[in-house]
Every structure is written in structure tokens, then in C-alpha cells.
Amino acid sequence: MPKMPARGGARTLNDIRPGGRVRIRRHHxxxxxxxxxxxxxxMPNVVVTVVRSAPLNDPIELKLDASxxxxxxxxxxxxxxxxxxxxx
Amino acid sequence: xxKRDGVLVALxxxxxxxxxxxxxxxxxARQHVANYPGVTVDKKHGQYGDEVGTVxxxxxxxxxxxxSFSLEERVAxxxxxxxxxxxTVNVVDASNLHRSLHLTLQILEMELPSVLALNMxxxxxxxxxxxxxxxxAQRLQVPVVATVGRKGQGRDPLRQTIRAESARxxxxxxxxxxPVDYGALEPVIxxxxxxLAPFKAIADLPQRWLALELLEGDTQAxxxxxxxxxxxxxxxxxxxxxxxxxxxxxxxxxxxSDYVVGCRDRAIERLLEGVVSGAEGGRTTLTERVDRIVxxxxxxxxFLLLTVFAIYQVSIVWGYELTNVTWPFLAKGRELIAGVLPxxxxxxxxxxxxxxxxxxDSANTLLNYVPIFLILFACIAIVEDSGYMARIAFILDKVLxxxxxxxxxxxxxxxxxxxxxxxxVPGVMATKGIPDTRARMATIFxxxxxxxxxxxxxxxxxxxxxxxxxxxxxxxxxxxxxxIFALLVAKLLTKTVLSGQETSPFVMELPHYHLPTVxxxxxxxxxxxxxxxxxVGTVVLAVAVVVFVLLHLPGLPAxxxxxxxxxxxxxxERFEQALAENPYRDLATGDNLVPLVNYxxxxxxxKLTATGAAGSQRVTERFQxxxxxxxxxxxxxxxxxxxxxxxxxxxxxxxRRALRKQMHEERIRHSVxxxxxxxxxxxxxxxxxxxxxxxxxxxxxxARESSVxxxxxxxxxxxxxxxxxxxxxxxxxxxxxxxxxxxxxxxLFFALYPPCLATTMxxxxxxxxYKWMLFSIVFPTILGLGVASAVYSIGQAVGAxxxxxxxxxxxxxxVLLLIIGLLSDRKASRLLRQRFSEG
Numbered sequence: 001m002p003k004m005p006a007r008g009g010a011r012t013l014n015d016i017r018p019g020g021r022v023r024i025r026r027h028h029x030x031x032x033x034x035x036x037x038x039x040x041x042x043m044p045n046v047v048v049t050v051v052r053s054a055p056l057n058d059p060i061e062l063k064l065d066a067s068x069x070x071x072x073x074x075x076x077x078x079x080x081x082x083x084x085x086x087x088x
Numbered sequence: 089x090x091k092r093d094g095v096l097v098a099l100x101x102x103x104x105x106x107x108x109x110x111x112x113x114x115x116x117a118r119q120h121v122a123n124y125p126g127v128t129v130d131k132k133h134g135q136y137g138d139e140v141g142t143v144x145x146x147x148x149x150x151x152x153x154x155x156s157f158s159l160e161e162r163v164a165x166x167x168x169x170x171x172x173x174x175x176t177v178n179v180v181d182a183s184n185l186h187r188s189l190h191l192t193l194q195i196l197e198m199e200l201p202s203v204l205a206l207n208m209x210x211x212x213x214x215x216x217x218x219x220x221x222x223x224x225a226q227r228l229q230v231p232v233v234a235t236v237g238r239k240g241q242g243r244d245p246l247r248q249t250i251r252a253e254s255a256r257x258x259x260x261x262x263x264x265x266x267p268v269d270y271g272a273l274e275p276v277i278x279x280x281x282x283x284l285a286p287f288k289a290i291a292d293l294p295q296r297w298l299a300l301e302l303l304e305g306d307t308q309a310x311x312x313x314x315x316x317x318x319x320x321x322x323x324x325x326x327x328x329x330x331x332x333x334x335x336x337x338x339x340x341x342x343x344x345s346d347y348v349v350g351c352r353d354r355a356i357e358r359l360l361e362g363v364v365s366g367a368e369g370g371r372t373t374l375t376e377r378v379d380r381i382v383x384x385x386x387x388x389x390x391f392l393l394l395t396v397f398a399i400y401q402v403s404i405v406w407g408y409e410l411t412n413v414t415w416p417f418l419a420k421g422r423e424l425i426a427g428v429l430p431x432x433x434x435x436x437x438x439x440x441x442x443x444x445x446x447x448x449d450s451a452n453t454l455l456n457y458v459p460i461f462l463i464l465f466a467c468i469a470i471v472e473d474s475g476y477m478a479r480i481a482f483i484l485d486k487v488l489x490x491x492x493x494x495x496x497x498x499x500x501x502x503x504x505x506x507x508x509x510x511x512x513v514p515g516v517m518a519t520k521g522i523p524d525t526r527a528r529m530a531t532i533f534x535x536x537x538x539x540x541x542x543x544x545x546x547x548x549x550x551x552x553x554x555x556x557x558x559x560x561x562x563x564x565x566x567x568x569x570x571x572i573f574a575l576l577v578a579k580l581l582t583k584t585v586l587s588g589q590e591t592s593p594f595v596m597e598l599p600h601y602h603l604p605t606v607x608x609x610x611x612x613x614x615x616x617x618x619x620x621x622x623x624v625g626t627v628v629l630a631v632a633v634v635v636f637v638l639l640h641l642p643g644l645p646a647x648x649x650x651x652x653x654x655x656x657x658x659x660x661e662r663f664e665q666a667l668a669e670n671p672y673r674d675l676a677t678g679d680n681l682v683p684l685v686n687y688x689x690x691x692x693x694x695k696l697t698a699t700g701a702a703g704s705q706r707v708t709e710r711f712q713x714x715x716x717x718x719x720x721x722x723x724x725x726x727x728x729x730x731x732x733x734x735x736x737x738x739x740x741x742x743x744r745r746a747l748r749k750q751m752h753e754e755r756i757r758h759s760v761x762x763x764x765x766x767x768x769x770x771x772x773x774x775x776x777x778x779x780x781x782x783x784x785x786x787x788x789x790x791a792r793e794s795s796v797x798x799x800x801x802x803x804x805x806x807x808x809x810x811x812x813x814x815x816x817x818x819x820x821x822x823x824x825x826x827x828x829x830x831x832x833x834x835x836l837f838f839a840l841y842p843p844c845l846a847t848t849m850x851x852x853x854x855x856x857x858y859k860w861m862l863f864s865i866v867f868p869t870i871l872g873l874g875v876a877s878a879v880y881s882i883g884q885a886v887g888a889x890x891x892x893x894x895x896x897x898x899x900x901x902x903v904l905l906l907i908i909g910l911l912s913d914r915k916a917s918r919l920l921r922q923r924f925s926e927g
Contacts, residue, residue: 032157036595038349039152041187051379055388056486059495059594066184066215068375068598070482072489074919075593 013062013076016050022081023047029078037079040069047084094135094142095254096171100164101179102191103150104599106207108132109237109608110179111147114246130520138247140255146173154194156308158523158592165308168198169293174254176200177246182212182219182234183600185364189356190349192267196228199263199294203249204232210239211600215373216366223363229264238605266296268355272340273347276303276332283325289316302329303336304345375600379479388483395476396502399467404509404541407460414459418452434682435656435747443636450632454625457541461511461617468503469612473604478596485594490912491575492582493534494527495594501531504538506571512536512847514616516854523596526589530582532854533864534574536843539567546788546838554828558891565898566835572901573840577871579908585863627846635787638761644754652751659743666736670729675717676737684718687711688741691722761786774877775837776830776884785837789845828890833880836897840872 016022024046027034041064042048051061051068059072099114101107115134132147148167149160156162168176178195180188185206195202206212206219225232231249235242256262270277280299284290290298290313301309314322333344340347382391425448429441471477477499485495497519504515515535522528539547547566555562644652660681667673676684694707712719720730721737756762757779765782772782842865843851852861875897883893 033593033595035153035155035157035345036593038346039190040595040597043349043353044346052383052385054383054482054486055385056483058486059482061383061482061598063376065186067187068379069595070598071595072485072593074916075595 010080011082013048013050013060013079013081014073016081018050018052021047021049021084023084025080025082027079029075033075033078037071037075041065041067042069042079048081094144095175095250096173097143097145097175097177097250097254098148098167098171098173099145099177099179100148100168100191100195101150101205101207102152102181102188104597105150105179105181105188106237107150107179108147110177110205110207110235110246111145112608112611113235113237113240113243115145136247138251140251143247143250146171151191153191154198156306162308168195168200172200174201174257175250176202177205177250178202178230179205179207179237182206182209183215183217185212185217185219186356186360189359190352192228193352193355196230196264196267197294197297197300199297201253201257201261202230202264203246203253204228204230205242205246206232206234207237209234209242210236218365220363224359227359227363228267238602238608263294267359268352270300270348270351273303273336273344273351276336279332280329283328287317287321300348303333304348305333373600375475378601379598382476383479383482392480392483395471395480396506399464399471399502400509403460403464403467407463408509410459410463411456415456418455422448422452431683432686434660434685434744435652435751439640442640443633446636447629447632450628451625453542454621454628457511458617458621460509460541461514461620462613464503464510465514465616466609466613468499469609470604472499472612473602473608475599475601478598481596482598487909488575489527489594490909490916491579492527492530492586493575493578494522494524494531495596496522497527497531497534500535501538501571501574504535505540506538509541509544510538511540511542511620512538512843513620513850516843516847516850517616517619519854524590524592524594526582526586526591529586529589529855529860530578532851532860533581533867534578536847536864536868537574537577537840538570539839540844542788542844543838547835550831550835554831554890561891562894565894566839569839569898569901572898572905575905576901576908579912627849631845635761638764639756639759641760642758644751644758648751648754652747655747656744659740659747663736663740666739667733670733672721672729672733676721676733683715684721684737685741685744687715687718688722688737689745692741756783772873774881775833775873776876776880777834777837781834785841788838789842829880829883829888829893832883832890832894832897833876835894836879837872837876840868840875842866842868842872 010025011022013022013024024042024044026044027037027042029037042062046064048062048064048069051063053060054070057073059070060076062069062071099107099111111132111134115136120133130149134145134147136143136145146167148164151158151161151164154161154165154168156165167173176195178192180192192202192204204225206221209219212219219234221232221234231253233242233246233249235246277296277299280302281295284295284299293312298309298313302313310326313325317325336347337343342350381387422445426441426445429444430438432438432441468477471480480498481495483495484498488494488497499521500515500518502510502515503518504510504512512535515538516532519528519531519535522531547563551559551562663681664673664677667676670676674680691707691711694711695704698704698707708723711722720726721733723734725731726734757766761783762779765779765786768782769777769779772778777785842848848861848864851864852858855861879893879897882888888896
């Protein structure tokens with residue numbers, strides 16, 4: 001498997017600092033985790049804001065629309081994101 | 089058409105949509121909580137009557153969607169499919185309509201006649217969101233009702249709509265039309281539907297829904313197909329569908345389940361276009377502003393500590409003070425019952441009396457905690473309803489997760505009594521909310537290590553005897569070692585017996601802050617307290633009877649009985665001789681003798697417990713009223729003859745008590761429990777426990793509080809009435825060579841000791857298995873005995889004092905905790921890096 005930078009600088013939610021706004025590109029998780037993320041509205045092409053990380057750095061809190069979602073970094077790293085502009 | 093009397097209504101909705109509140113509004117107080125058959129998910133039923141008839145209501149577990157990934161979703165789906173409710177009330181969060189409608193569409197795809205309850209309308213309005221309800225109802229082809237569950241608004245319109253819609257459906261069944269157009273997938277769905285059509289065995293299922301689920305590869309739908317059609321008939325179907333899936337996914341380069349979600353999302357966007365306005369609003373909500381402070385990296389731990397401390401102070405400390413007020417009522421109840429039971433004989437009490445009082449005492453120790461629990465549960469309900477509980481999980485998840493627990497383990501651990509005071513029964517009960525099975529099991533097994541209220545008296549007792557100088561240090565050790573042990577044990581279990589259990593991610597919604605309502609908090613607090621009384625009460629009373637029997641059987645051998653009877657005769661004879669010349673003789677002997685002695689002991693006890701001059705005066709009046717003739721013989725002073733009689737009476741009463749005590753000890757030593765206790769000595773001697781302590785620990789399995797009670801009985805008061813249990817036990821145990829080291833051994837064993845019976849019953853309920861229940865008893869017993877033995881034996885070998893041994897254990901465990909915590913952190917970040925590089 002090539003290292004991340006070799007894949008054109010693709011970033012995951014885990015890399016985003018608090019305050020950052022990003023657009024979800026795709027999920028690398030499967031099964032129940034993926035379903036849960038989708039259920040909570042983390043669908044491809046949706047814009048989310050990273051609000052903060054917990055006092056011990058993990059989990060992190062996201063904001064999308066009216067809701068606040070928390071997830072652990074180990075899940076965040078499976079969500080690939082791009083900068084907030086929609087892909088044309 | 090009606091297959092049952094009345095109407096069956098199911099409430100379905102996502103978590104945090106206020107579904108349960110609306111359920112309470114709809115059904116009022118008439119509800120019943122049970123478990124779904126075979127699983128540990130709550131099933132809440134209720135019913136209400138409207139002008140037409142009865143409406144049976146079921147509150148389904150809150151789910152984000154209706155796939156078969158989680159237990160709650162499977163339960164909800166099975167109910168909707170199997171019981172086909174007449175009306176499904178879909179409760180949605182009006183302030184978060186977009187996301188909520190995903191579930192709505194799935195319900196409609198199951199062709200369930202529905203009513204949409206737009207709940208939390210006040211929150212939506214507060215955010216400037218406007219919803220065109222008529223337009224939404226028109227587009228979905230489903231009646232829409234606005235409600236505010238927390239304020240009880242919208243109940244009547246909702247009830248009317250349910251009634252009207254069910255009547256309409258009964259007259260002409262019109263299942264809702266397919267709400268989503270799946271575009272390129274539609275021909276495939278049609279193809280599958282066509283293939284399914286000839287099979288009668290699945291004709292009752294919504295066909296389009298089934299086709300879609302099969303195409304999405306839903307495991308439960310597939311197994312349902314196999315189950316209904318049989319392996320042989322299902323195989324070609326499955327192969328065909330598999331080929332269709334592959335073809336579609338190859339052609340479109342997307343998994344069908346992702347494609348389906350995308351289509352639904354677009355359908356929702358179209359649905360809401362022109363229906364919802366004002367949802368954008370970039371202004372920050374109150375919740376966000378509060379969270380900026382409450383979840384601030386530096387302030388969050390402070391707020392957390394403050395909250396936990398406040399709960400502790402209000403419920404445990406103040407609640408304890410409240411029990412001083414309520415205890416006299418329980419004591420009065422005991423007196424009343426004692427008066428009704430047959431009165432004591434000179435030497436032996438009738439069984440009915442001793443068993444009756446034994447049961448009353450057992451019940452009273454439990455009921456004594458009721459005020460504490462009412463307050464504790466109310467505090468917890470406030471924390472839950474306000475939305476802060478989810479934030480506690482967010483703050484603590486990292487620490488807890490590292491040891492195999494979960495952010496949401498916090499509530500059970502607090503209820504169990506993190507530092508001092510709690511109860512494992514509601515603690516284990518509260519593990520229900522933890523979504524990760526493995527962490528949930530680990531929590532269930534570690535909650536009993538917390539300091540439940542009933543452990544505290546034994547700690548206090550032992551500290552009072554052996555650690556007078558180091559009391560506060562020992563208290564600190566005891567109240568913080570619980571969490572250290574719990575984390576270590578959780579880690580151990582997670583790595584061993586629980587390693588095969590299912591885990592799930594920590595993906596959770598932080599609800600908006602709400603002001604909890606008085607009604608909601610009171611209801612929750614009463615509900616949980618009642619559950620405690622019911623569950624604990626029945627078990628503890630049943631066990632109290634068993635322990636009583638085990639302590640009394642087989643009774644004393646005949647020759648010992650005869651011996652004691654003889655002694656008693658002699659004592660009475662001496663008394664009669666002393667009064668030979670006394671004018672009070674007739675009053676004090678013969679049939680009057682036993683009542684007089686009872687009168688005397690009752691009087692002494694009442695005087696001893698009476699507080700202040702006024703209390704003492706009341707006792708005097710009471711006993712004067714009870715028997716005016718006896719009174720001169722018990723009071724101080726009086727004429728010469730009375731004084732002489734009183735002296736003789738005092739002597740007789742003392743002799744009687746000494747005899748009774750001796751008999752009692754011999755009986756216990758001979759009893760079944762005593763035999764077991766002595767039989768255990770070869771094993772427990774390494775921990776320093778003799779048979780008396782063994783009995784106390786055995787009976788504490790029935791209920792923790794009985795350990796102190798049993799010790800009290802074993803070290804029963806003799807001549808010197810005012811000596812406290814501390815002094816008596818101190819003397820008796822020191823005579824037997826007991827040391828502070830033994831006390832440490834007892835404290836450690838007690839901290840790690842198996843949960844009381846009521847808790848193990850709860851473990852059975854929550855794990856759904858007797859195997860795990862047995863494990864919850866055996867594992868801590870071995871662990872506790874192992875630790876206690878090691879500490880006692882090593883401590884004796886090196887000649888450590890109690891406080892030294894305790895410090896060594898505490899800091900040893902603490903260092904171990906740090907090492908494990910740091911190690912798993914390094915492992916976690918390594919895993920994270922690995923995943924990162926895999927992409």
C-alpha cells in the first residue's frame with residue numbers, strides 16, 4: 001500500500017483541525033460503522049465542520065446541519081475528505 | 089378486517105427525537121416495561137382510550153434507520169414486519185428534518201400506514217425554521233401532526249389523527265405509495281419483484297421493500313428468504329439476485345447500498361424544497377455557546393468534577409441526612425410489628441417472632457436507602473435529560489475506551505457508586521444504553537466493584553477499629569481504589585473472556601441542551617426507585633428467609649437444650665428466693681415473670697435510644713401506660729422493697745441475656761451456615777478469615793448490608809450494653825490475634841467480592857444468560873480471595889502493618905494502571921498510523 005501523500009494528498013477527517021470545514025468524499029469503513037456514519041448524515045458530498053476534540057484529544061466533535069456528531073479518531077481516519085468546494 | 093380489539097400503534101423514531109417523551113404524553117401513566125423476547129432491548133407498552141375504544145401503544149427502540157446492523161434496529165424492524173401495527177407513528181425531530189426523514193422513507197417503503205409526528209416544533213421555531221405541514225403531508229401522502237412532547241402539546245390532535253387514519257385504513261386499505269424513485273435501479277427492483285411474486289410463503293411481506301433489501305445484501309432479509317422458502321428454492325433466487333447486484337455495481341461503479349442512500353437523500357431534498365424554510369441560519373445556537381465553555385479543553389474536566397461532586401453531595405450526603413428523618417418511621421413500623429408478633433419467651437423466642445423481626449430488619453435496611461435513591465435518580469435524570477450525560481461520555485471516552493470500557497460506561501459507574509454510595513442494581517440496569525457489546529459486558533462486570541452504599545458500613549466499622557489514626561488516608565484509598573480496580577479488571581476481561589464479543593464504534597450524536605421538566609425527572613426517579621424496591625426487595629426477602637433457616641437449622645442438640653433450660657430454671661429460682669420476703673413477690677413471679685423481664689429489657693432499650701430529657705420523659709409515660717404495676721420495679725428510686733426487687737430483676741435479666749447469647753453462638757456454630765463457614769477456614773485462613781468472618785461474608789452475598797448485621801450478631805452485646813460494635817469486635821478480634829492487616833484483607837476482599845444476589849439477578853437480565861451470571865459470581869470470588877490471601881500472607885511474612893499493606897496495594901495497582909494505560913495508548917496510535925497509511 002502506498003503512503004497517503006502518494007495518493008495526491010488525500011486527507012481524512014482525522015487530519016482536520018478544529019474550525020476546519022471540509023466536504024466528505026468517501027468512506028473506507030464497512031458494515032455497521034459505515035451504516036452508522038451514513039445514518040447520522042455523514043454522506044458523501046456533505047459539508048461538515050470539525051468543532052473540537054475532547055480534552056484528551058479523542059474523540060472529536062463535528063457539526064453538520066443542525067446536529068453535533070462525535071466519533072473516535074479511529075473512525076475519523078476512515079472518512080476521506082476534500083476542501084469544502086464541491087467537486088465539479 | 090380487524091384481527092384484534094382496539095388499535096395497535098407503534099412509535100418509531102430516531103434517537104433524540106423525543107419519542108419516549110411523546111409516548112408518555114400519549115399513554116399517560118399506564119405503561120409497562122418488558123424486554124423483547126430473547127434480547128435485552130426494552131419493550132415499552134402502554135394504552136389509552138379515546139371516544140371509540142382502546143389504543144394499544146408500543147414504543148419501539150430509537151433507531152436511525154431500519155437495517156439489520158444493530159440489535160435495536162433488528163428488534164424494531166421485526167416488530168413492524170411481524171406485528172404489522174395498524175398505525176406507525178413516526179416521530180421526527182422537526183429541527184432536524186432532513187436527517188429524520190431517512191427513517192421515514194424506510195418506514196413508508198415497508199408499506200406501513202403511518203402518521204408523521206413533527207416533534208420538537210418549539211425548538212424548530214426557536215431556530216426560525218418554518219415547515220409547511222400541509223405541503224409535506226401532501227407530498228408524503230401521510231397525515232402530519234405538530235407536537236411538542238416535552239410540553240405535552242399536540243396530544244389530542246395526534247390521538248384524533250391516529251383514530252381517523254386507522255378508520256380510513258380499515259375501510260379501504262391504502263398503503264403509502266413508494267416514496268423514492270431509484271432511477272437506474274428501478275428496472276432491477278422490478279425484475280427481482282417479478283421473480284419473488286410466485287412464492288406464497290413471502291406474499292405477506294412488502295414486495296418492493298423485500299426486493300430492495302435483497303439487492304442491498306441485507307443479511308436478515310436473505311436469511312428470511314432462506315427460512316421461508318427453504319434452502320433449495322432460495323438458492324437459484326439468491327444466485328440470480330447476486331448476479332443482478334454484480335452487474336449493477338459494475339455498470340455504475342457504486343455499491344447498491346450507497347446508491348440507495350444517495351437516492352433517498354436526493355428524494356428528501358426534493359421533498360423539502362419549498363416545505364422548509366429558514367433552516368440555514370448561520371447564527372450560533374445556545375447549545376453551541378454553552379458547549380464552548382462546558383466542553384472547553386481546560387474547563388471540561390472541572391465541570392465534570394463539579395457535576396459528579398454535586399450529585400454526590402446532594403444525593404449521598406444530604407440524602408443520608410434525610411434518612412435520619414425517615415429512619416424513625418421505619419423503626420416505629422418495626423415496633424408495631426414486634427407488638428403484633430407473639431412475645432418473647434424466657435429463653436427461646438418463638439420462630440414466628442424471630443423470623444418476623446429478621447424479615448422486618450432486612451426490609452428496613454433496604455427501605456432506609458429509598459430517600460437516597462430518589463434523589464440520586466432524580467439527579468441522574470436531570471443530567472440525562474439536559475443533554476450533559478452524552479457530553480460526559482464524550483469527555484471520558486478516551487480514558488475508558490483504553491481500558492475496554494466506553495464513554496457511556498460513566499453513568500453505570502456513577503450509579504454503582506464511584507467513590508462512596510450507589511447501588512450496583514441500577515448501575516447494571518443502566519448499562520443498557522451502551523451500544524458496544526463488549527464494552528457493555530465489561531461495564532456490567534465492573535460496576536459491582538464500585539462502593540455501593542451497603543459496603544460503606546463495613547468499611548466504617550473496620551476503620552473505626554483498626555485505623556483510627558489513618559482514617560482519612562484509608563478513606564481516600566477505599567474511595568478511589570474502586571475505579572483503579574474496575575479499570576484493571578475491565579482491561580483484563582476485555583483481553584480474555586470478552587475478547588470475542590462484538591464491538592461497535594463510538595459514533596454518537598450530542599443532543600441539544602434542554603431544560604429538564606419536573607414531570608419527566610420525577611417520573612424517571614420514581615420509576616427507577618420502584619424498580620429497585622421491587623427487584624431488590626423480593627430477592628432480598630427471599631434470601632433473608634433462606635439465610636435465617638440456614639442459621640437456625642439443625643438447632644441445638646437435645647442435651648444442650650436441656651442444659652440451658654436447667655440453667656434458666658436455676659436463675660429463676662434464685663430470683664424467686666431473692667424476693668421471698670418481698671411484697672412485690674406475687675407481682676414478679678409465676679405467670680408474670682416473663683412479661684416482667686420483657687418489660688424490663690424493652691424499657692432499658694427504649695431509655696437507651698431515647699434522645700434528650702423530653703424523649704426520656706416520653707418513654708417513661710409510655711411504659712407507665714403499658715403497665716403501671718410493673719413500672720415501680722424498673723424505674724430508679726422507689727421504696728426499699730421496690731429497690732431490692734429491681735436489683736434482683738436486673739440480675740435476672742443479665743443472666744438471661746448471657747444464656748441467650750451463649751445459646752445463640754452455639755446454635756450458629758452448629759447451624760448449616762456455621763458448618764459451611766468452618767468448612768471454608770482451610771481456604772480462607774490465608775486471607776486471615778475465621779469462621780465468623782466467613783459467615784458474615786457469606787450472608788453479605790444476600791445483601792451487603794447484612795455483613796455488618798451478621799457481625800453484630802456474632803459479636804453480640806453482653807453485660808456492657810453501651811459498648812458499640814466497634815469496641816466489641818475490636819476486643820473480640822484482638823483477643824483472637826486479629827490485626828489491622830486482617831482488616832485490610834477484609835476490605836480488599838469486600839471491594840472485589842461478588843455482587844449481591846439482587847445484582848447478579850440484574851446481570852442475568854442484562855446479559856440474558858445464566859452463564860454470565862455465574863461468571864459474575866465466580867470470577868470476583870476467586871479474584872477477591874486471591875488478592876486478600878496474597879496481601880495477608882505476604883504482609884504477615886514481611887511483618888507489614890495494615891496501613892503499609894494497603895498503601896503498597898493501592899500504589900501498586902495505580903502504577904499498573906498507568907503502565908497499561910500508556911502501553912495501550914502507544915498501541916492505539918500505532919494502529920491509527922497503520923490504518924492511515926492503508927488509506
